[in-house]
Amino acid sequence: MSEAQSITGEQSIARELTAFQNNILIILAKEPMYGLAIKRELEDYYGTEVNHGRLYPNLDELVDLGLIEKSELDKRTNQYSLTDDGYDAVLDGVQWSLSKIVTGDDRAAEVEEIVQNSY
Numbered sequence: 001m002s003e004a005q006s007i008t009g010e011q012s013i014a015r016e017l018t019a020f021q022n023n024i025l026i027i028l029a030k031e032p033m034y035g036l037a038i039k040r041e042l043e044d045y046y047g048t049e050v051n052h053g054r055l056y057p058n059l060d061e062l063v064d065l066g067l068i069e070k071s072e073l074d075k076r077t078n079q080y081s082l083t084d085d086g087y088d089a090v091l092d093g094v095q096w097s098l099s100k101i102v103t104g105d106d107r108a109a110e111v112e113e114i115v116q117n118s119y
Contacts, residue, residue: 013065014089015096021058022093025082028068029090032081035059062086 014022020042027033027041035056042050059080062068067086073079082090102108 013067013085014092017062017089018058020054021062022090024058024062025067025086025090028080028082029087032079034073034077034079038080 014025017025023042023045024038027038033041038059039050039052039055042055059068059070063070063080067083067089068080069083071079071081098111102111
């Protein structure tokens with residue numbers, strides 16, 4: 001069974017994804033990766049093993065939703081990359097989060113400092 005609920009419209013895609021699926025999109029916002037590299041990034045974040053049986057169905061669903069693309073690196077390895085819609089979904093999540101977090105100049109300065117230190 002899918003981790004995401006049914007999707008009713010383009011604007012709601014990012015808002016209907018699970019946290020796990022959103023984390024995959026965020027990871028791929030940095031650069032295209034193959035499945036095991038995505039798995040390692042998720043394991044670093046969660047601090048626990050991510051099963052293949054959870055990762056790959058979610059990757060396939062994100063492909064089906066048009067949020068990531070799957071291409072073949074070699075006969076055994078697929079690479080995943082964020083589509084424009086996937087990038088928009090990531091930005092939508094960031095914008096929504098910031099609209100809840102930034103409630104004044106002090107918080108805006110804190111977020112700005114995080115952004116400055118992130119690259």
